[in-house]
Amino acid sequence: MENNNRELDNRTNNVLGSLSYLSIFFAPVLFPLIVWIVGEKPASTHSRNALFNHILSWLFIVVSLICFAMAPAFYDSNTTLMVLLFILATILIIGSGILFIINIVRGVQLLIN
DSSP: OHHHHHHHHHHHHHHHHHHHHHGGGTOTTHHHHHHHHHSOHHHHHHHHHHHHHHHHHHHHHHHHHHHHHHGGGGTTTOHHHHHHHHHHHHHHHHHHHHHHHHHHHHHHHHHHO
């Protein structure tokens, strides 16, 4: 009986951790934050990592949009800075996409295990 409860707890923690990573589709910050506060140790660790990934991904997007918005202002005065801002924005968007894919992979891995 105790073994069944332990297995059920592990499965529940895996599902909560997986939903924390996959919440990038439905509640990127709210769900991992709630699981981090309320959940037990394995699920709260996964939710903390997912929350960090979600926030970092959104931060990358915001900074890249700022770079894209500022780049044309340097067209006449400093073309090199404009090109560097475009390169930085592109790298940040690629980084955000990589974090998005990492969240999906980790969520699916937790569901499979």
